[in-house]
Amino acid sequence: MQITELNKGQNKPGTRKKVAFYTLGCKLNFSETSTIARGFIKEGFDRVDFSEKADMYVINTCSVTENADKKFKTIVKQAQKSNPGAFVAAVGCYAQLKPEELAAVDGVDLVLGATEKFKITDYVDDLTKNDYGEVHSCEIEEADFYVGSYAVGDRTRAFLKVQDGCDYKCTYCTIPLARGISRSDTLSNVLKNAEEISAQGIKEIVLTGVNIGDYGKGEFGNKKHQHTFLDLVRALDEVKGIHRLRISSIEPNLLKNETIDFVAQSKTFVPHFHIPLQSGSDDLLKLMKRRYLTDLYRERVRKIKQVIPHCCIGVDVIVGFPGETDEHFLETYHFLNELDISYLHVFTYSERDNTEAAVMKAVVPKEIRNKRSRMLRGLSVKKRRAFYEGQLGAERNILLEGENKEGYIHGFTENYIKVKTPWNPKLVNTLHKAKLKEIAEDGSVRFDFVKTEIEI
Incomplete structure (x- = not known):
């Protein structure tokens, strides 16, 4: 739906409005929230924390899981508690998939779909609350253009969006319905954004997107x-001033040996891959319409460990998919147990409207889904502990972050081991060579400084 621009300069001197943001879901959402926020600042708004009183609250929604849907109402209530008269807007994936449902939530004034969210300031007049939620959404086929973005959440790390949308048809997933076709930022714009991030003194950039291994498709508005x-990856490795580059998540069929070999000798890309598996059963991978089978996945892990033995490998896995028998689940458990991986992100399957899986037979009872989820989460703890123990005594590069948590400052090694040391404000956003010493009670690793460029 098209509407005319509305009174864009409403914030006159002395009447600056305050806007706050809440982001649900993935790193990609965080990068897009930051871009939307910068648009508000250009229009004369002041950004404040979501817990503070604001004139407008913007909630960037997610619909990957059932919990993300439910949390939306809680977030709206939180905004209303801070300021009952505030204007509340919803954007993001849930807003595209179920705009009328969000608009019906008490307190919501505006819902914007996939193509409208980056033009949100055009839809804001005088921030007077509406009697009912106003919806401006598109057919998802219209989401065929690309908007670049990046998030600078703190002084240490930035999320850089390089790709959006997905052409895959996984039977459990709503993301293609929420974000549209696969399309990419231009290489020149990605490099420009990376340089902007680097100029702010940020030490690490995390590449993000829906299906970043598909990068390049739709770069100039066509499917080639x-x-x-x-x-x-090669071009980003040459950008001056970047200390670390991290690949957020990449499909196993799109993670090529050439990329693994390049990361192994890269100046800035760190030894960390997050590779979705979803199931260790070939039967279920076929039902899910994934584009690989377990043999390919096993080969990717073997190749990584062959050329980067200390590499951290994270895995996404879904439990309770329709038709998952005890035998299928045990296949997954044993497959993961035998793989040289470092940790798991475990998702309990939840039905999503307008997906093939939602109407499949042999539904797994929720109590069984939850039991299987607990088993894999336990396996993840075991895998992470074994990975950390295998790194004790090694010298690694650590990047320390900016928060004082109970007297400690935390950070991560290049291969994604969480570390901690007693709090010192001079350590914020600094890189060091350190020797990993022991695993603390909270699971993070204590270390000794080997080489540091600052006086501490």
Whole structure:
């Protein structure tokens, strides 16, 4: 739906409005929230924390899981508690999939779909609350253009969006319905954004997108690949001033050996891959319409560990997918147990409207889904502990972050081991060579400084 621009300069001197943001879901959402926020600041708004009183609250929604849907109402109530008269807007995936449902939530004034969210300031007049939620959404086929973005959440790390949308048809997933076709930022714009981030003194950039291994498709508005993901990685490796580059998540069929080999000798890409598996059963992978089977996945892990033995490998896995028998689940458990991986992100399957899986037979009871989830979460604890123990005594590069948590400052090694040391404000956003010493009670690792460039 198209509407005319409304009174964009409403914040006159002395009447600056305050806007606050809440982001649900993935790193991609965080990068887009930051871009939307910068648009508000250009229009004369002051950004405040979501817990503070604001004139407008913007909630960037997610609909990957059932819990994300439910949390939305809680967040709206939180905004109303801070300021009952505030204007509340919803954007993001849930807003695209179920705009009328969000608009019906008490206190919501505006709901914007996939193509409208980056033009939100055009839809804001005088922030007077509406009697009912106003919806401006598109057919998802119209979401065929690309908007670049990046998030600077703290002084240490930034999320850089390089790709959006997905052409895959996984039977459990609503993301193609919420974000549209696969399309990419231009290589020149990605490099420009990376340089902007680096100029702010940020030490680490995390590449994000819906399906970043598909990078290059739709780069100039067509479906051809102008560049590949490997081209992107090679070009980013040459950007001056970036200390660390991290790949957020990449499909196993799109993670090529050439990319693994490049990361192994890269100046800035860190030894950490997050590779979705979803199931260790080939039967279920076929039902899910994934684009690989377990043999390919096993080979990717083997290749990584062959050329980067200390590499951290994270895995996404879904439990309780329709048709998952005890035998299928045990296949997954044993497959993961035998793999040389470092940790799991475990998702309990939840039915999503307008997906093939939602109407499949052999539904797994929720109590069994939850039991299987607990088993895999337990396996993840075991895997992470074993990975950390295998790194004790090694010298690693650590990047320390900016928060004082109970007298400690935390950070991560290049291969994603969480570390901690007693709080010292001079350590915020600094890089060091350190020797990993022992695992603390909270699971993080204590270390000794080996080489530091600051006086502490």
